[in-house]
Amino acid sequence: MLRILDRYLLRELLLSFLAVSVVLLMISIGETVADVLGRIARGRLPADVLFAMIGLRAVDSLNILLPLAVFLGVLLAYGRLYRDSEMAVIAASGLDVTGLLRPLALLAVPITLMLGLVSFWLAPSAVRLSQTLVEEANRSLLIAGLDAGRFVTLPGGEGVIYVGEMDADGTRFERMFVENERIEADGSSQINIITAARGELYRDSAGEHRYLVLRDGFRVEGRPGMDDFRLLRFERNDMRLPDNETDLDSDSAKRSAPTRALWNSEDPVQRAELHWRLAPPISALVLALLALPLSRSSPRQPRYASLIIAVLGYIVYANCLALGRAWMVQEKLPTAAGLWWVYLPAIAIALWLIRRGQTLRSPRARKVGP
DSSP, X not given: OOOHHHHHHHHHHHHHHHHHHHHHHHHHHHHHHHHHHHHHHTTSSOGGGHHHHHHHHHHHHHHHHHHHHHHHHHHXXXXXXXXXXXXXXXXXXXXXGGGXXXXXXXXXXXXXXXXXXXXXXXXXXXXXXXXXHHHHHHTSGGGGTOOTTOEEEOTTSOOEEEEEEEOXXXXXXXXEEEEEEEEOTTSOEEEEEEEXXXXXXXXXXXXXXXXXXXXXXXEEEEOTTOSOOEEEEEEEEEEEOOOOOOSSOTTHHHHTSOHHHHHTOOOHHHHHHHHHHHHHHHHHHHHHHHHHHHTOOOTTSOTTHHXXXXXXXXXXXXXXXXXXXXXXXXXXXXXXXXXXXXXXHHHHHHHHHHHHHHSOOOOOXXXXXX
């Protein structure tokens, strides 16, 4: 059974954590929406994957957002109690600083378990599904925003394309018109116009590049203002499409790897990724413990003075984690050491600050006159 005071403190912590989580998640979603819409506008992603990509990226971002939300939530909740002198009343009732750990644990432990589920299973699955959506989209001309009966700029702005008819999956088409222009070394422009009765989209054997197979068409090329235009008729003409951007960053392969594969691997890169996935749940506990003494303030202290110091401490902590990951990838740090050289000093500092906050300062001796 929880005490009335524990329920009150837990409610304050939970409300503060939820408020911070919503704000951070909205910021992350806003950035994701802007990025995905930009890719769609450039023809890098089809519009029908917008909401799926936003949801998958939101799941992947929980590994960073939730530990920070726990840290800021505890700072704001307990910091308000200190500023409003409620902590003085709580201390007068016989509850010391260590008594605040119980409601803090009731908040941090479930979040840690949830972060373990997200970090080891949900986030890699979201990255893999996002990659699958992009790969499937790259197999269709619909990714370039093509629509039958409409002129569309090719990805990369390398020309204009028109399709009279196209099947539902965007791989076969009829009555195509393609126009592009390039600048020669002497500064003159070269225009190429291609028409085809029908065609299809395919990928090479390696699956890296996309090509259009144009059948039964004509090609006109030349320089504007000159009389050296050439007209070619072809039965088949393969035209390579500009490469699409990958939706994910450069380390998406290791981020999407199953945790079991990382656990059984001896590769330093994959071992570093395993330690990186272990970081969010451990960081939630470490940051919650560290936020407890950092939230301590006096009623006359500036409102955000301790918050600024705490955020600077979080930046140092997060940068140390990123540095440790880079060192393990570069084999400058043994993977057996992991990131514990960051966790353990942070825990030691938190315990020292908690103990220091409980210790009463001895009164200064006053010098008595002769």
